[in-house]
Amino acid sequence: MDQKFTFSSTLKLRLAGLIGLGLIVTIYGFISNPDKTWANLLLNNFYFLSLALGAMFFVALQYVTESGWATMFKRLPEAMSFYIIIAGAIAILLFFGMPSLYEWAEPGVTDHDALIAHKSPYLNVPFFMIRLVVVFAIWLLLMVIMRRYSLKEDAEASLALFNKTKRISMAFIFLFVVTFSIAAIDWIMTIDAHWYSTIFGLRAIISALYYAIAVMILLAFFLRGKFGIFQEMNVAHRHDFSRYIFRLSIAWGYLWFVQYLIIWYANIPEATTYFVTRVNPPWSPLFYLEFILNWTIPFLVTMSDDFGRKKVVLISMSILLLIGFYIMLYLQIMPGTIGEMHFGLIDVGMFVGFAGIFLYFFFTFFSKAAIMPVNHPYLKESMTKEL
Amino acid sequence: MKTPNIIGIFDNDDQVVEAIHTLKSKNIKIADVHAPFASHHILKDLGKESRIPYGSVLAGAFAIVATFSFIYWTSVINYPIVFGGKPNFSFPAWVVVIYLMTILLTFIGTVIIFQMRTKMNFGKKAELMHIDSTEDKFVMIIEQDADITEKEVQNIKKMLSDHGAIEVRMDN
Known part of the structure; x- marks a missing residue:
């Protein structure tokens, strides 16, 4: 029961290879095309930060709703959330790339741009950095507390720890909604400083949970197939995973459409330019692909629960979703920063590098605790779950 | 003349599920189970998944x-x-x-x-096997074949009460 996962040296070496590749590409990128490299750094960091925070959000949801089905997988999201440490470091590094990423951060832009001058009490570099540090401090603090309670629970069985974690989870959900809205608006939305969408933060929150589930599914099947853990995973767990994808696909599609419909209907030039850029070439294929990959296909495929809970369906949907997430962020970041579509070596290489870091952190911290949270009150319910 | 059905009345759904398993393993056909709430276990074990x-x-x-x-x-x-x-x-x-x-x-x-x-149209009168199936009791109905022997009927009745049926009777 309390066996641990061993992070084998071959796996370590492979992931280190990915990280090395990413590092080389990043250095090459900074020499040949710094603007694009900064944009990619932001994109990939936000991509994996979303997954980490979404995983933490998932754990908190299980505690607050006192649901037991996912307790067996609890160490997965827990280990995923450790990427926040790296994300914080890279986000602070972004300070040096701000003039190339954000129009409002260019020195002297307030002199000739009235709108940005109007927004400057909020959108200025010192306050931006303060917000950045504060949100990361909150996430790191909550992550450390939740992990500590979780490890403590392994040593001593007590219901008090469960209740404490539940209270922390409530605080986390509240703080996550506020802080992640701030983060998404600050780092992504202000790239197009003249445009704003009030639903932007909510979209980022739903996306974080949506894609974190996809990563959890892939990791669970990978660990089961390669290392033989999570043998207790049965049709009931697959069913719940597929329901998560189905329902979050509805939420995602709803929010996407709400954002689009209001802007389309009101037809204010300031707001529509954002979409006019994206529905016209070269971005238009990605614009439609984003919606198809993130809503249409998952919604139609997982609608039938008998079909949606098949292993191959779950895995292929998760992979599609991760591609969809990349396209979503690519469309949010790239038109405003580099302005032209050149998907190439830098984009692929940096994504691979970041994926390597994410997985390296995941496996490191996954191997540090017992695979099952042995003393969790809902563990038995989770392991013997029937449909 | 229609043969009367064997009716077993149960207190909780776990007993019903167990009774269904036993009866099914003996190849006895269960016509229906009336339950106060929808139960996936009962539906699945009866083979009556809704379409x-x-x-x-x-x-x-x-x-x-x-x-x-x-x-x-x-x-x-x-x-x-x-x-x-x-x-x-x-x-x-x-x-x-x-x-x-x-x-x-x-x-x-x-x-x-x-x-x-x-075939439940508006204004149709309810066909209740037992009035308590609208409240807190589970009613299991087993239709008798024409060629069923008295011994088999006794057997089924015994099986039902072994599984915790609080009442077993014959009814139309």
Whole structure:
């Protein structure tokens, strides 16, 4: 029961290879095309930060709703959330790339741009950095507390720890909604400083949970197939995973459409330019692909629960979703920063590098605790779950 | 003359599920179980998985097509009038209407399909095997074949009470 996962040296070496590749590409990128490299750094960091925070959000949801089905997988999201440490470091590094990423951060832009001058009490570099540090401090603090309670629970069985974690989870959900809205608006939305969408933060929150589930599914099947853990995973767990994808696909599609419909209907030039850029070439294929990959296909495929809970369906949907997430962020970041579509070596290489870091952190911290949270009150319910 | 059914009345669903397993392993056909609430276990073990979701999907697909055609006919073909400078065929604005109409028509359609399949029309008098099945009791109904022997009937009755049936009787 309390066996641990061993992070084998071959796996370590492979992931280190990915990280090395990413590092080389990043250095090459900074020499040949710094603007694009900064944009990619932001994109990939936000991509994996979303997954980490979404995983933490998932754990908190299980505690607050006192649901037991996912307790067996609890160490997965827990280990995923450790990427926040790296994300914080890279986000602070972004300070040096701000003039190339954000129009409002260019020195002297307030002199000739009235709108940005109007927004400057909020959108200025010192306050931006303060917000950045504060949100990361909150996430790191909550992550450390939740992990500590979780490890403590392994040593001593007590219901008090469960209740404490539940209270922390409530605080986390509240703080996550506020802080992640701030983060998404600050780092992504202000790239197009003249445009704003009030639903932007909510979209980022739903996306974080949506894609974190996809990563959890892939990791669970990978660990089961390669290392033989999570043998207790049965049709009931697959069913719940597929329901998560189905329902979050509805939420995602709803929010996407709400954002689009209001802007389309009101037809204010300031707001529509954002979409006019994206529905016209070269971005238009990605614009439609984003919606198809993130809503249409998952919604139609997982609608039938008998079909949606098949292993191959779950895995292929998760992979599609991760591609969809990349396209979503690519469309949010790239038109405003580099302005032209050149998907190439830098984009692929940096994504691979970041994926390597994410997985390296995941496996490191996954191997540090017992695979099952042995003393969790809902563990038995989770392991013997029937449909 | 119709042979009377064997009726077992149970207190909780776990006992019903166990009784179903035992009876099924002895190849005894259970006609139905009346329960105060929907239970997936009972439905699954009886082999009576509902096909109503497929009916709902059909109703929903019909609703999408019907609503789209109706709006298209009104605002593009029959009465093309320009609102706020939008084109006549302005699909994004229709999505909301189609979405809400899909919910409404799916619901109505599902109810109609359900009533047609179960032959439960409005004003139909309830056929209750036991009045408590509307409150807190589970009623299991086993239809007798014409050639069933008295010994087998006694056997079934014994099995039901072994599994915790609080009452076993014969009834039409």
